[in-house]
Amino acid sequence: MGLLPTPDRPAGEQGPDRSRVRLTGGDDAFGLDAQTVLGWIRSLGIEVTDPVRLDRIGAGQSNLTFRVTDAEGRRWALRRPPLGPLLASAHNVAREARILSALHGTDLPTPAVHGVRYHRDVPHVLMEFVDGLVVDRMSIAEALSLRRRRAIGSSLARTLARIHAVDLDKTGLGDIASHKPYAQRQLKRWSLQWERSKTREMPHLDALTERLQVSAPVQQELTLVHGDFHLRNVVTSGRYGDIVAVLDWELCTLGDPMADVGTMLAYWSEHGEPSLGGPSPSILPGFPTREELVHAYLRHTGRDAATLGFWHALGLWKIAIIGVGVLRRALEEPHNRSETGTPTQEEIESLIAKADEAASAAGI
Incomplete structure (x- = not known):
């Protein structure tokens, strides 16, 4: 047994009881x-x-x-x-x-x-076990006030800015991943995941992959990157809506901070747009729009959003590939299924189409 020496802190509450097993x-x-x-x-x-x-x-x-x-x-x-x-x-x-x-x-x-x-x-x-609320389904989001939805969205942007401000030298995290250009690393990694997890051929996804590969931006900055930053991966205050814990760091790496912004936007669907597992809470009144999220993040960081269109398209492409992997694991081992259901082939196809649309909008 390997142990990590960290101070004990009291356990807490993480949303309502959503036990399945x-x-x-x-x-x-x-x-x-x-x-x-x-x-x-x-x-x-x-x-x-x-x-x-x-x-x-x-x-x-x-x-x-x-x-x-x-x-x-x-x-x-x-x-x-x-x-x-x-x-x-x-x-x-x-x-x-x-x-x-x-x-x-x-x-x-x-x-x-x-x-x-x-x-x-x-x-x-x-x-x-952190005390707070995880807004991981529509029913929870619907019970929130407009003011609290707005506060949660604003806190998302601030918290992502704080992730990208982490001092890699002081935390000792400067060696957790390669320092090579992040876009190429992501395209290589997720293309390989796609080849290993796909359940059927999708020529339109392969074509989009090629478009992204030839349009990858030059890396300007290297920071800590969460890799899967979105509403379901944070715990919010039970009263005010500020984020009290960021969860699910399994995809954390070093790379371009705008990649995290693109991923956040890819999960932050608006009316009429596809998402895995049904409609996203972000479509409800009170939550900021994608444009408002971006503006809030840029205010906190002073960064340039010139490459954001590429990262938004890549984020949608990546989520579609993740969805394929989830679907395959659920088919191979039913115990992996979440109570909220498994991504469907139709949802995955819709995400790929949305990624293609976002790429075209970005001139890719």
């Missing part, structure tokens, strides 16, 4: 055993009272997240990769734990990591 006893399809988890927590020197219960939470369909609750109501979050065969370098929760530990103590809101444990060569990460 509850584990209280022996070994389960997820490779988790409540008694083993109990012993692990005790070995970390953390106070815990038997029995513990594990509930799968969240709408994520990549790494699996569980809430661990003991008899006294104390809570932690436990993360592990999805089930079944995995693509090389994907779903690396141990690397994610290293990044979170490095960010602990900065002004960036992240959960504290308590430890990393390997079970049958599969890494499991135990971390703080």
